[in-house]
Amino acid sequence: MTGLRGAWTIWKKELRSYAVSPLAYVFLGTFLVLSGLFFYLGISLTGEASLRVLLANLAVTQLFVLPMLTMRHFAEERRQGTLELLLTAPVPLSSIVVGKWLASLTLCLLMLAGTGVFPVILGYYGDPDWGVIACSYLGLVAVACGFSAAGLFASSLTDDQVAAGLLGIMILLPFWLVHQAEALLPADWAAAVQRFGVLRHLESFERGVLDSADVLYFVVFTFIFLFLTFRSLESRRWR
Amino acid sequence: MVEAIGISKSFGPTVALTDVSFSVGKGEIVGFLGPNGAGKTTTMRILTGFLPANAGEVKVAGFDVFESPMEVKRRVGYLPESPPLYPELSVGEYLAFVGELRGLTGRACRSQTGAVMERVGLGGWEARILGSLSKGYRQRVGLAQALLHDPPVLILDEPTSGLDPTQMVGIRALIQDLATSHTVILSTHVLQEVEALCPRAIVIGRGRVLASGTLAELKRRAKRGSWTFIEAQGIDARQLATTPGVDQVEPLASVDSGWPAFRVMSRDDVRQGLVDRVVAAGGHVRAVEARLATLEEAFIDIVGEEGVTQGKAG
Numbered sequence: 001m002t003g004l005r006g007a008w009t010i011w012k013k014e015l016r017s018y019a020v021s022p023l024a025y026v027f028l029g030t031f032l033v034l035s036g037l038f039f040y041l042g043i044s045l046t047g048e049a050s051l052r053v054l055l056a057n058l059a060v061t062q063l064f065v066l067p068m069l070t071m072r073h074f075a076e077e078r079r080q081g082t083l084e085l086l087l088t089a090p091v092p093l094s095s096i097v098v099g100k101w102l103a104s105l106t107l108c109l110l111m112l113a114g115t116g117v118f119p120v121i122l123g124y125y126g127d128p129d130w131g132v133i134a135c136s137y138l139g140l141v142a143v144a145c146g147f148s149a150a151g152l153f154a155s156s157l158t159d160d161q162v163a164a165g166l167l168g169i170m171i172l173l174p175f176w177l178v179h180q181a182e183a184l185l186p187a188d189w190a191a192a193v194q195r196f197g198v199l200r201h202l203e204s205f206e207r208g209v210l211d212s213a214d215v216l217y218f219v220v221f222t223f224i225f226l227f228l229t230f231r232s233l234e235s236r237r238w239r
Numbered sequence: 240m241v242e243a244i245g246i247s248k249s250f251g252p253t254v255a256l257t258d259v260s261f262s263v264g265k266g267e268i269v270g271f272l273g274p275n276g277a278g279k280t281t282t283m284r285i286l287t288g289f290l291p292a293n294a295g296e297v298k299v300a301g302f303d304v305f306e307s308p309m310e311v312k313r314r315v316g317y318l319p320e321s322p323p324l325y326p327e328l329s330v331g332e333y334l335a336f337v338g339e340l341r342g343l344t345g346r347a348c349r350s351q352t353g354a355v356m357e358r359v360g361l362g363g364w365e366a367r368i369l370g371s372l373s374k375g376y377r378q379r380v381g382l383a384q385a386l387l388h389d390p391p392v393l394i395l396d397e398p399t400s401g402l403d404p405t406q407m408v409g410i411r412a413l414i415q416d417l418a419t420s421h422t423v424i425l426s427t428h429v430l431q432e433v434e435a436l437c438p439r440a441i442v443i444g445r446g447r448v449l450a451s452g453t454l455a456e457l458k459r460r461a462k463r464g465s466w467t468f469i470e471a472q473g474i475d476a477r478q479l480a481t482t483p484g485v486d487q488v489e490p491l492a493s494v495d496s497g498w499p500a501f502r503v504m505s506r507d508d509v510r511q512g513l514v515d516r517v518v519a520a521g522g523h524v525r526a527v528e529a530r531l532a533t534l535e536e537a538f539i540d541i542v543g544e545e546g547v548t549q550g551k552a553g
Contacts, residue, residue, distance in 0.1 A: 002309070002342065009339040013325075020327045085323035085384070088287045089340040090312040237290055 006091035010099025011106070014073070018107055023072075027065055028111055034061055035115045049126025052206065054118060055136040059143050059202055062108070063176055066144065067168025069107055070151030071161045073100045074233065078159040087237075097229050101152055108144040112137065132208035139205025142218035143198065147172060149225035156232040240265045240392060240422040241286065246295030248281055255281045256446045259295070265391075268418040270437035271426040274542055278446040279426040280320055283396045286424070287317045299392055313342070316390035316421075320397050322381025326370030330361060330380055333369055334387060341388040351387060359383045359413060375406035382413065393423045399432060411435055430534045444542045454534060461537035467503040468530050469513050473522025476501055482516040484509045498525055 018024040035058060042053025077083040086096050122128045154168035155161070178197040182190040194200055201218065204211035241263040248256040256278045263269045273279050284290040286297055288308045296303060302310040325333060334356070338348040356362055359379045369380065378398065385393060398414065399407045414436055417423060425437060433440050434454065441451040450457055459465050468491075469479070476488040484505050491500040503513060510527045517524045532540070 005342075006340065009336065013328075013336045016332065017325065017327055080323065080325070081319055081321050082323040082325060084284070084289050084317075084319045085337065086340070088289050088312055088315070088317050089337070090309045090342060091340055092309075 002090065003092050003095040006089075006095035007099035007102065009091075010086075010096055011103045014100055014103030015106060017072075018103070021072075024069070024107060027068060028107075028114070031061065031065055031111045032114050034058075035118065039115075039118045039121075049122055049128045051118060051122065051128070051133055051136060054115070055133075055140060055206060056199075056202075058112075058115065058140055059199065060176065062140070062143050062147050063172045063198075064169060065111075066104065066108060066147040067151035067154060067172065068165050070100075070104045070148050071155050071165035071168060073104070073152055074155040074229075075159050075161040075164040079161075093233060094230055097152065097226055097233070101148055101226060101229075104148040104151065105144055108148060109141065112140055112144070129208060132206070135208045135210060136206050138210070139202045142205070142215065143202065146198070146218050146221035146225065149222045149229070153225045153229040153232065156229045156236075240267070240300060241424060242296075242298045243282070243286065244296045244298075246282070246285055246292040246297060248278075248285060248290065248292050254446055256285075256292070259443065259446070259448050261441050261448060261451055263422060263424055265422055266418075266420075267439065268414075268423040268425065268437050270433035270440035271424055271443070272428065272430070272433060272440050272538065273426075273443040273449075274428060277444045277542075279428075279443060280396055281446075282443070283317070283319075283394050283424070283426055286394055287315055288312055289317075313388065314390050314392055316385035316388065316393045318381045318385045318393075318395045318398055320400070322377050322384070324369045324372075324377060324380060326368070328369055329365065330356070330367050330369060330372075331365030333380065334383060337384045338387050343388060351389070355383045355386045358386065360409065374401050375403065375409075378402060378406070378410060382410070386417070391422060393417060393421045394426075395423065396426045397428070398425065399427070399429065407432075430538060434534055442538065442541050450541045455531065457541070458531040458534060458537045461532045461540040465532070466530055467505065467508075467510055467513065468500065468526070468528045469503055469510075469517075469524065470498045470500045470526040471513075471517045471522050471524045472498060474517050474520045475499075478520055479503065479513065479516060482509060482512045484512060 035054060038054040038057040039051070042051065046053060074083070077086065087093070119128065119133050150171050151168040154171055155164040157167060158164050175196065175198045178193045179199050181193045184190075185193065201214040204214045243262070244260050246256055246259045259278070259282060271279055271282070281290065285292045286299070286304070288304045288311055291305060296305075298304070299311045300314050302314070304311045328336070331352070334352045335348060338352055343351055356364065359382050361376070361379055361383060364376070369377070372380065382395075382398065385395070395414070399410050402410060411432065414423065414425065418436070425432070427433060437454070439451070439453050440457060442449045442457065450460060452460070471479075476490050479485065479501055480488040484507055485503055486506065487504040489502045491502050503509065508529065510529065514524050514527060
């Protein structure tokens, strides 16, 4: 119970901090401008009434945006000395981590909600497959869950938020770049590493199919990084 | 109320604390003294459960910090060296957040926040943004934060550092007021503060407890702790030193015209002997007085010259 209330308290505070942070607005704006661009390009290049191009590109955009949104969390707490406040309050460390993760996730969902205008336009002028669109959005939410957990982990490693942001991108890049692995590795090796790629697991979402293996991939991805965040904060107390 | 038994802490190869033990009773206000870098902050952090100790035990109100950290955290109010504030929040938002973190909700949280703000002199400052506050007010918010959940134990790490003299007096008065209803551990290197607030002090240096006791005990224990002041004419330091029981005599700058003064070091009370000695030499005595070292002298003696220079460098 204290755990849940603690996470809720942290979540509210983080959203308040986002609300007064210029950075959040800059990223929100950039994200929406890019989305508009992807939407236009997708329609004009393919001539399809689908969001395929937009949604695939948004997944990659998240790879850069989410570490920037989460970089502040623990790095800044440590630099400001407020980590001492959090860790001496009667709130479990796990609920601090979860509260912060949910806050960045919420912000990311707001960004995705902002792109909701595009399906509406599509529905007005064409006849898109709504199942595919809904499923693709679910895929993006899954990506947001995983990437914000990874960003949070990067933030727990350093007290410099810019370093944390870049580190977050560096942690996530391999999950994107492995799709080009065959250029470097023998075919069977490449196939093996590609199984860890994010885009590979997004494919089913983008086809409009909910594949439990792919859902599990994102659940495990998120869980591992949240757990690593927890462990990294815990172990730093010992050094 | 607070008990530390043999706590040790290292950061990698750096030893921060070695076998630190002390206890603080209910309702006591204890000064935690030491030069910078002596291990004060590390000790405070261990007491509050922010850092784990490598060895030893800490108990607050009967709860072990390591085994039941939540119980301890509920009972401790902690003001770290620099107040842990979020510059983007307002005073009201911040205190509401901290209150909620500590388990206060709704109306209880609001009324408690209001009461604490009045108490630390922040009445009417709810809407001010923390980032825009001066050092003194930041410190007050930090103190308010520590008091919010009305903890029986307060741990204050250098609460007056960086304040101007008026603010210092204000914060001290507040601490004095708090001490009537709380157990307070106050870390500082400002000796006047200890003199003004704490009947008892624990001196630590290079990660060890060097001395602990009431201020009078600490002063007496110092090597040059107790001495006898004498003003006498017709006798010199060399002659005075022949008094039985006297270890050493130093001439002092005379207090006023003509009367030479001496500092007489001895193990026991030698006032009678000194007077007899002066009279036997045909001189006159105007004043004899047993004196205690100042806290500053006692501190330097306990910590050692080295510790003091180190402190200044750090």
